[in-house]
Structure formats: C-alpha cells, structure tokens
Amino acid sequence: MHPNIISANFLTDNPAIYELRFPDPEHLAARFVDDLVHRFGTGRDLLDVGCGTGRDARYWTGQGYRVTGLDSSPQMVAHAETHCPAANFAVADMRTFRLPNTFDAITCLDSALLYCHTNDELDAFLRSCHAHLRPGGLLIAEQRNGAFFLGNTELLDEIREQTVVWQGVAYRSHTRLWIDHAGQLLRRERRWDWPGCAEPLRQHSAWRLLFPQELRHFASRHGFEVVAMFDEPGPRAETRWSETWRDRDAALSTRLSGDRLHLVLRRG
Numbered sequence: 731m732h733p734n735i736i737s738a739n740f741l742t743d744n745p746a747i748y749e750l751r752f753p754d755p756e757h758l759a760a761r762f763v764d765d766l767v768h769r770f771g772t773g774r775d776l777l778d779v780g781c782g783t784g785r786d787a788r789y790w791t792g793q794g795y796r797v798t799g800l801d802s803s804p805q806m807v808a809h810a811e812t813h814c815p816a817a818n819f820a821v822a823d824m825r826t827f828r829l830p831n832t833f834d835a836i837t838c839l840d841s842a843l844l845y846c847h848t849n850d851e852l853d854a855f856l857r858s859c860h861a862h863l864r865p866g867g868l869l870i871a872e873q874r875n876g877a878f879f880l881g882n883t884e885l886l887d888e889i890r891e892q893t894v895v896w897q898g899v900a901y902r903s904h905t906r907l908w909i910d911h912a913g914q915l916l917r918r919e920r921r922w923d924w925p926g927c928a929e930p931l932r933q934h935s936a937w938r939l940l941f942p943q944e945l946r947h948f949a950s951r952h953g954f955e956v957v958a959m960f961d962e963p964g965p966r967a968e969t970r971w972s973e974t975w976r977d978r979d980a981a982l983s984t985r986l987s988g989d990r991l992h993l994v995l996r997r998g
C-alpha cells in the first residue's frame with residue numbers, strides 16, 4: 731500500500747485526493763449558496779454540515795460570512811482547519827451535533843443529507859438543524875434526486891473507471907451503483923487500486939433516495955416552510971448554475987425529474 735494512504739474511507743481519509751477527484755475551481759457550490767442567501771434573504775452566520783475539505787468555507791469567509799463547518803471525518807476537519815483558518819471546524823455527526831451557537835443558514839451540500847439513511851436519522855438531523863437555526867433562517871441542501879431514478883437507469887449497473895494522479899501515483903477506481911429497493915438506498919461499491927498495491931481496496935457507501943413529497947412531509951413535520959425545491963440549475967446539475975444564474979432572478983425548474991435536487995427550507 732502507498733505509505734500515505736489510509737484505508738478506512740479512501741476519499742474522505744485523503745482530502746487532497748478528494749479535491750482532485752471532485753474539482754470545483756470556480757467555487758460553483760459556494761457561489762450557488764451565496765446566491766440563494768441573497769435571493770431568499772438571511773444573515774451571514776453559516777454552518778456547513780458535511781463540510782469536507784473546507785473549500786466552500788474558504789470561499790464564504792472571503793465573502794464576509796462567519797463560518798462553522800462540521801464533518802464526521804477527522805481527516806477532513808484537519809485539512810479544513812489548515813486550509814481555512816478563518817472558519818471554525820468541528821468533528822461531529824450530522825445526526826447528533828450540538829453546538830453552542832445558532833446560525834442564519836445551514837448548508838448540507840453534495841448529497842451529505844443522504845447519509846441519513848433512515849427516517850429516524852433524518853428526523854434527528856432536521857431536529858438539530860431547527861435547534862441551531864435562528865427564526866427565519868434557511869436550511870439549504872443540494873443532493874441526488876430520488877425521483878430521477880423513477881424511469882432513469884443509466885447510472886446503474888455500469889462499472890465506471892476513473893483515475894486520479896496524486897504525488898506521481900495513479901489511483902484508479904471502478905465504481906458500481908445499484909438500488910437497494912427495500913432500504914430505499916442508492917448503494918455504491920468502489921474498488922481502488924494503484925501501482926504496487928497488494929490488493930484492491932473495496933469500499934461501500936449508500937445514499938438515501940428521497941423523493942419530493944417525502945421531503946415536503948419531513949420539512950413541515952419539523953417546522954420548516956419549503957421556500958424552493960428545484961432540479962435545475964445547480965452547481966452539479968446538468969444545467970450548471972454558472973451558465974444560467976448570472977443574474978439572480980433566473981428561473982428555477984420545478985419539474986424535479988433531473989438527477990439533482992435543491993432544497994431551501996425556512997425555519998418557522
């Protein structure tokens with residue numbers, strides 16, 4: 731095994747490789763959030779749940795936001811603290827977090843919300859968000875759209891191969907996605923190998939498949955008003971936010987058939 735590679739979760743344990751694998755050089759995700767904050771109106775105290783490498787936090791602090799990030803991965807939090815000293819970070823679980831302060835906005839990006847696999851976990855997350863948002867504050871989530879898989883199978887059962895090169899070593903991944911119908915989960919097996927590795931690293935992840943009606947139900951049950959739910963445009967949607975949202979009044983598509991779902995909830 732390459733000496734720098736820790737194997738519990740290849741990408742979250744190696745934040746530098748995570749950023750290479752999922753580059754966002756134009757800060758689309760962070761700018762998307764900034765745009766929603768302006769469009770729907772809230773203050774600049776922001777909590778980013780599942781903050782990952784802290785690259786979004788770095789952008790927001792540069793725009794005058796006061797940012798706290800939390801993530802369950804100690805490696806991600808250590809990386810974020812090094813690369814974004816202007817923000818605060820904590821190792822915490824999104825289903826149980828308790829912080830001493832409240833916020834104007836909470837973000838949960840790139841499908842982090844979907845790590846709440848069961849209804850109880852989703853309830854716990856929304857309860858915590860409600861407790862940490864000021865009245866009128868926004869919860870902004872961006873994730874895969876469960877409804878996309880009603881009739882679309884192109885992402886499933888095909889093995890996709892990708893390579894990232896880090897410090898001169900080519901790390902190759904083979905990814906397979908399938909649906910666990912009983913669990914209402916999108917499951918993934920990813921196999922990693924690189925020159926000289928003794929045997930491939932096999933890792934499993936899963937994301938809850940959440941549907942628009944279900945999300946509306948969870949939102950109202952936890953005291954949130956749905957102020958926007960749309961599939962396009964978005965930072966990782968087929969129609970990129972950057973192409974259409976140059977002005978802040980661009981239309982939001984509510985067909986909800988795209989592979990990404992964007993949610994803006996306001997705490998009552």
Ligand SMILES: C[S@@+](CC[C@H](N)C(=O)[O-])C[C@H]1O[C@@H](n2cnc3c(N)ncnc32)[C@H](O)[C@@H]1O
Binds near residue numbers: 781824838842
């Ligand atoms: C797909 S990454 C998104 C990272 C970042 N938000 C971004 O958009 O670049 C998901 C992040 O959620 C974190 N995560 C997974 N389960 C979590 C949990 N139960 N509580 C907090 N963070 C979690 C992972 O460690 C990972 O950093």
